[in-house]
Structures are given as structure tokens and as C-alpha cells.
Amino acid sequence: MKKHARPITGQMRGARILGNPHAKKQRDRTPIPPRYKKEDYLPMGQAFDQLLRTLGMPDEVHTDLTGWRLVRYIKHLYELPGMTRMTVFPNEDPKVDQMILVSNIDFWSACSHHLLPFYGTITVGYIPLKSIIGLSKIPLLVRELARRPTLQEHLAERIAEHLNMYAKPKGIGVHIRAQHTCQLLDLAQPPIPVMTTTVLKGVMRNAPARAEFLKEVQP
Numbered sequence: 001m002k003k004h005a006r007p008i009t010g011q012m013r014g015a016r017i018l019g020n021p022h023a024k025k026q027r028d029r030t031p032i033p034p035r036y037k038k039e040d041y042l043p044m045g046q047a048f049d050q051l052l053r054t055l056g057m058p059d060e061v062h063t064d065l066t067g068w069r070l071v072r073y074i075k076h077l078y079e080l081p082g083m084t085r086m087t088v089f090p091n092e093d094p095k096v097d098q099m100i101l102v103s104n105i106d107f108w109s110a111c112s113h114h115l116l117p118f119y120g121t122i123t124v125g126y127i128p129l130k131s132i133i134g135l136s137k138i139p140l141l142v143r144e145l146a147r148r149p150t151l152q153e154h155l156a157e158r159i160a161e162h163l164n165m166y167a168k169p170k171g172i173g174v175h176i177r178a179q180h181t182c183q184l185l186d187l188a189q190p191p192i193p194v195m196t197t198t199v200l201k202g203v204m205r206n207a208p209a210r211a212e213f214l215k216e217v218q219p
């Protein structure tokens, strides 16, 4: 005779316990890894644990530290990094009056609306006036400005503002191509659509420079 299938209850490992009045007493699943300061992160870890319980996630070995993994993710994604000091050089001997482009800088960020990652590439162009920015500093600046919850539209503006603050060029272009993982909340399945945003400042808005920059950022 065929064995009777085990009933699916909250007692089973891996079963959902949402609303099960007979679910075993919850273990405290907030052991604090030593590298975190308790007073700063305990409430956040406990809140995530509560979220897991509300979702009906079982208390088991694989979820014991999930609350803390989420704390680590939040810390990694949203703690503001210190800003790199920008290096600028005088634009002379000889003077550069053409567009300088740094293309396809990989970056990741998180959208302010969902706190979920978005990632892609950023291209920065500028036409110098009195200063030239150290080449290695542009990717650093871009990635540091991305390391916080933001909107893609605002990130491009912020990059342009910082470049203007440091070098005051004649024109600036910032182009972002990114995929937002929050799109998966609404779409049935991947691939995630690509979002592009472009910010043009100063002479970069004028027809010849604009055309040159936009040609460069064509996919």
C-alpha cells in the first residue's frame, strides 16, 4: 500500500508557517556577528527577522543569519563612501579645446523608490576650459556618487554638478545606460529593459558638440 504523504505543516523543515498556530516557538535568530556594533544594527537585524517571520519564512539554519545578511547588504549598498580628492591640471601647453570622453564606466547603484540595485555603464564627456581632470578620477567620482540610493536621472545631474564644481569646463555630457532590478517586481520575466538618461550642460548642448557626444554613446 502506498505510504500516505506527509502532511505539509509548519513543523516541516522548509515549509511555510504563515498563520500556523501550531508552529514551533520561534528561536531567536539574531546572533550578532562581532564586526557589527550592536547598538547601530541590532534593531535593523531584528526588523528583518520580523519581516521574515511575517512572510512565513521557516526558522531554520539557512535563515538564521538572513537578517544580518540583509543588514550587510544595506550597509554595503547605502553607506556613503568618503569622496576621492579630485586632481585637476591646468589646461595649457598645449591647450585642449576638444571633447574628452571617458566611456563605458561600469557602476552600480540603488533606486530611491525601491532600494533595489540598478547597474550599467556611464559615459562622461567634457570640453575643458582652464582645467583638465585627472583621468583616473572620473570613474572613481562616478562610482562614489552612485553609491547611495538615487534616481538614475538625478545621478547624471549630480555627476555633471561635481565635474562642473571641480573643473568648470565649457561643456559636460553624462550618459547612463542601466537596468533596474526593481523592474522585476512588475514584469513577468527578464530581460530587464534598459533605461538611458542624458544630461548636457554648457556648450555640449550646441549642435556640433551634442551630435559628437550622442554619437559616442550610441549602443
Ligand SMILES: [Zn+2]
Pocket: 111, 112, 113, 114, 115, 116, 180, 182, 183
Ligand atoms: Zn526602482
